[in-house]
Amino acid sequence: MIASLDALTQQKVDTWLSGNYDAETKSKIQQLLDEGKETELTDSFYKDLEFGTGGMRGEMGVGSNRMNKYTVGSATQGFANYLKANFSGESISVAIAHDSRNNAAYFAQVAADIFSANGIKVYLFKELRPTPELSFAVRYLGCNAGLVITASHNPREYNGYKAYWNDGSQVVAPHDKNIVAEVNKIQSVDEINFSGNPDLITSIGEEIDAEYLKTIQSNSINPDVITRQKDLKIVYSSIHGTGITLVPKALKLLGFEDVNVVEAQAEPNGDFPTVIYPNPEETEAMTLAMNLAKEIDADLVIATDPDADRVGAAVKNPAGEWVLLNGNQMASLIIYYLLDAWKKAGKLTGKEFIAKTIVTTNIIDKMCETQGVKCYNTLTGFKFIAAVIRELEGKEKFIGGGEESYGYLIGDAVRDKDAIASCAMIAELTAYAKDNGKSLFDFLTSMYMENNFYYEGLISLTKKGKAGAEEIQKMMADLRSNVPATVAGSEPVTVIDYTNLTSTDLKSGAITNIPTGLGMEASNVIQLVLADGTKVSARPSGTEPKIKFYVSVNEPLEKAEDFDAVLAKLKQKVSAIQEDLGLK
Numbered sequence: 001m002i003a004s005l006d007a008l009t010q011q012k013v014d015t016w017l018s019g020n021y022d023a024e025t026k027s028k029i030q031q032l033l034d035e036g037k038e039t040e041l042t043d044s045f046y047k048d049l050e051f052g053t054g055g056m057r058g059e060m061g062v063g064s065n066r067m068n069k070y071t072v073g074s075a076t077q078g079f080a081n082y083l084k085a086n087f088s089g090e091s092i093s094v095a096i097a098h099d100s101r102n103n104a105a106y107f108a109q110v111a112a113d114i115f116s117a118n119g120i121k122v123y124l125f126k127e128l129r130p131t132p133e134l135s136f137a138v139r140y141l142g143c144n145a146g147l148v149i150t151a152s153h154n155p156r157e158y159n160g161y162k163a164y165w166n167d168g169s170q171v172v173a174p175h176d177k178n179i180v181a182e183v184n185k186i187q188s189v190d191e192i193n194f195s196g197n198p199d200l201i202t203s204i205g206e207e208i209d210a211e212y213l214k215t216i217q218s219n220s221i222n223p224d225v226i227t228r229q230k231d232l233k234i235v236y237s238s239i240h241g242t243g244i245t246l247v248p249k250a251l252k253l254l255g256f257e258d259v260n261v262v263e264a265q266a267e268p269n270g271d272f273p274t275v276i277y278p279n280p281e282e283t284e285a286m287t288l289a290m291n292l293a294k295e296i297d298a299d300l301v302i303a304t305d306p307d308a309d310r311v312g313a314a315v316k317n318p319a320g321e322w323v324l325l326n327g328n329q330m331a332s333l334i335i336y337y338l339l340d341a342w343k344k345a346g347k348l349t350g351k352e353f354i355a356k357t358i359v360t361t362n363i364i365d366k367m368c369e370t371q372g373v374k375c376y377n378t379l380t381g382f383k384f385i386a387a388v389i390r391e392l393e394g395k396e397k398f399i400g401g402g403e404e405s406y407g408y409l410i411g412d413a414v415r416d417k418d419a420i421a422s423c424a425m426i427a428e429l430t431a432y433a434k435d436n437g438k439s440l441f442d443f444l445t446s447m448y449m450e451n452n453f454y455y456e457g458l459i460s461l462t463k464k465g466k467a468g469a470e471e472i473q474k475m476m477a478d479l480r481s482n483v484p485a486t487v488a489g490s491e492p493v494t495v496i497d498y499t500n501l502t503s504t505d506l507k508s509g510a511i512t513n514i515p516t517g518l519g520m521e522a523s524n525v526i527q528l529v530l531a532d533g534t535k536v537s538a539r540p541s542g543t544e545p546k547i548k549f550y551v552s553v554n555e556p557l558e559k560a561e562d563f564d565a566v567l568a569k570l571k572q573k574v575s576a577i578q579e580d581l582g583l584k
């Protein structure tokens with residue numbers, strides 16, 4: 001059966017079949033047509049891959065909405081055209097890295113060829129490397145831009161394109177939109193210069209590693225503690241990704257001598273054979289590491305995603321059971337430690353700041369307020385945290401930042417979430433706790449006792465393809481037009497709608513405008529704040545076909561022994577909210 005397609009999809013399919021695309025691509029398209037694969041063809045061609053929260057991301061395959069040589073090609077040609085227009089008359093350079101995904105090295109080479117064919121100097125990491133190291137390299141080498149071929153923690157069939165600007169941050173306005181405009185100007189595959197100029201491509205590796213590791217070492221606050229606790233038993237998994245190239249080295253450099261790598265996941269492999277999703281947010285991705293930790297009675301478990309910008313962690317609770325810490329908890333713990341250390345060192349002058357995203361726990365805002373440190377809230381995406389650092393450069397001092405999706409940053413030498421630096425800091429934190437006769441879990445408990453127990457739940461609903469995208473838009477629209485009168489017994493008091501950047505006080509009807517800048521611009525996000533301090537946020541994911549609901553509840557925690565009871569109460573509340581919002 002021959003597939004019958006809508007006009008736009010058919011037109012694109014025809015262009016790919018008649019244009020200057022390779023024979024294999026054409027035969028795959030023809031096969032889909034012959035087999036009547038309408039949905040697959042529509043999803044592959046109905047639009048062009050777009051830049052989202054973390055660059056361009058999509059399943060690998062043929063079509064304008066898939067990751068392949070041609071979509072990587074047009075993105076890179078457009079990026080090159082924009083760089084040439086923006087830095088006209090300058091000698092332009094770009095750093096490129098890739099992770100362990102299938103085709104990642106190939107796409108990195110395709111991009112290197114296109115940039116160099118356009119007269120742009122390329123520093124190409126000769127082997128897989130972590131995303132944060134690329135951010136560091138852009139700054140260190142004084143590049144105008146950067147690129148990482150990775151789909152981060154997405155499933156194995158995905159790949160992606162993270163684009164960086166000269167400050168080492170992923171591109172934000174106006175450059176993101178300007179690059180896209182340049183990409184859209186490309187009318188034909190013939191405008192992409194795939195030819196390559198090897199004279200302009202320099203291979204990089206160990207020399208950047210050494211400099212990057214030095215900056216990670218310089219983040220260390222209590223090296224003496226590490227010296228005393230050098231036997232802290234750490235289990236580390238790179239989940240078949242890039243973390244293996246640097247995390248064990250970083251821990252060793254700091255002085256940790258008992259680092260136990262999960263061998264079955266140490267080999268970089270784009271099929272991620274031991275996990276369903278290579279995402280430390282998923283419990284199953286942490287299983288092998290947890291098993292090893294139990295076997296050797298470790299003090300800490302850490303695991304990084306394929307491009308090593310996210311890190312998951314687990315610690316033992318007082319009952320001796322291993323518990324996973326989520327991104328909100330870890331971001332809070334790191335910031336709790338940093339704020340305390342800066343205070344003790346007398347380094348808080350009133351000009352320091354923390355940055356986090358609007359969907360990340362408000363315990364961080366509370367801790368900052370207590371210490372007299374500013375806390376900036378940005379849109380979701382570490383690039384917005386980086387934008388705040390850039391805007392405040394020379395005026396205020398960045399201490400650190402974090403977000404719920406397992407991303408943290410310490411200091412400003414890197415401008416993206418950094419799992420290498422975070423692994424080092426989490427190990428130091430655990431060593432510090434141990435040095436004080438405590439565990440990281442005890443630290444968490446103390447933090448909650450001082451600031452309230454904040455518990456966050458994330459509900460992600462996957463809705464794939466064109467139909468899924470439409471359903472997500474409808475769910476967002478419904479939430480906007482039908483703000484519930486009560487949610488789990490508490491009344492909404494404020495609605496914040498980031499599409500028009502307004503905050504509405506539901507009692508008085510007063511509307512306040514949210515200023516743009518400092519990591520804030522219009523975005524499809526809605527937040528409800530309830531009378532009891534609960535916060536519910538909803539937004540479509542910008543990296544995966546999902547709609548995400550973030551629920552944050554809190555209660556006082558009087559005694560450490562009450563931990564489990566309060567946690568149970570908070571969990572029940574999140575569950576009731578989920579029920580009320582029809583998400584069950």
Ligand SMILES: O=P([O-])(O)O[C@H]1O[C@H](COP(=O)(O)O)[C@@H](O)[C@H](O)[C@H]1O
Nearest residue numbers: 053054152381382405541542543544
């Ligand atoms: O995927 P990563 O680790 O590169 O991370 C990127 O995507 C995450 C998920 O975004 P979304 O909710 O839009 O899917 C964001 O939280 C993160 O800031 C961004 O850097």
Ligand SMILES: [Mg+2]
Nearest residue numbers: 152153305309
């Ligand atoms: Mg990642």
